[in-house]
Amino acid sequence: MIRLAFLLGILASPALAAPAGPATIDGVTPVEVIRRGEIIAEAQLNPLPIPVNRAQTVLRMGDVVGRQARRDLAPGQPIRTYDVQAPEAVKRGEIVTMVLAHGGMIVAAQGRAMETGSIGDTIRVQNTVSQRIVYGAIAEDGTILIAPVAAPKLPARLTALN
Numbered sequence: 059m060i061r062l063a064f065l066l067g068i069l070a071s072p073a074l075a076a077p078a079g080p081a082t083i084d085g086v087t088p089v090e091v092i093r094r095g096e097i098i099a100e101a102q103l104n105p106l107p108i109p110v111n112r113a114q115t116v117l118r119m120g121d122v123v124g125r126q127a128r129r130d131l132a133p134g135q136p137i138r139t140y141d142v143q144a145p146e147a148v149k150r151g152e153i154v155t156m157v158l159a160h161g162g163m164i165v166a167a168q169g170r171a172m173e174t175g176s177i178g179d180t181i182r183v184q185n186t187v188s189q190r191i192v193y194g195a196i197a198e199d200g201t202i203l204i205a206p207v208a209a210p211k212l213p214a215r216l217t218a219l220n
Contacts, residue, residue: 081109081110082107082108082109082110083107083108083110083116083118084105084106084107084108084118084119085105085106085107085108085116085117085118085136085137086103086104086105086106086116086117086118086119086122086136086137087103087104087106087133087134087135087136087137088102088103088104088131088132088133088134088135088137089102089103089104089133090102090133091130091131091132091133092127092130092131093127093130094127094128094129094130095126095127096126096127097124097125097126097145098122098123098124098125098126098127098142099123100119100123103119103122103123103137105119106134106136108136115138115139115140116136116137116138117137117138117139117141117142121142122137122142124145125142125143125144125145126142126143126144126145126146127141127142128140128141128142128143129141143176144176144177144178145176145177146174146175146176147175147176147177147179147196147198147200148171148174148175148181148196148200148202149171149174150171150172150173150174151170151171152170152171153168153169153170153171153186154168154169154170154171154183154200154201154202155167155168155169155200155201155202156168156169156183156185156192156194156201156202156204157197157201157202157203157204158203158204158206159203159206160206167185167186167187168185168186168187169183169184169185169186169192169202170183170184170186171183171202172184172191175196176196177196177197177198178195178196179195179196180193180194180195180196181193181194181196181202183202183204192204193205
């Protein structure tokens, strides 16, 4: 009899009660249509609980605010990693300032962006005077930072003269 009471007590415990539902994470969904290319603001988003087993690519609020929509985003649909990107800092065809800093010397020139990119991306840029293509990283202010090229090795007979 004691065993039966003990067994019924265990079965009635809240720990063994039927689960309330699948575990969820807080994803986000737009409250209005967000157009492709638009920078996403927090006021345009609404939290949305999403089952963990379906949330592998779903983003949270902090991952979306300030990013740029890659496509039109519909209300009620979770925002996924491939729906947003870092905002474009430079657009293809745009005139930019290229900066090369090496040692104490800084050289700046005008160039045309051959690719679209975000801050930190390395893109191709064409010098508008020489028409040469160089690669540089996009800085926060939109300038293109060109890495200095290593000096060529001089023959031993020339380095002995120095």
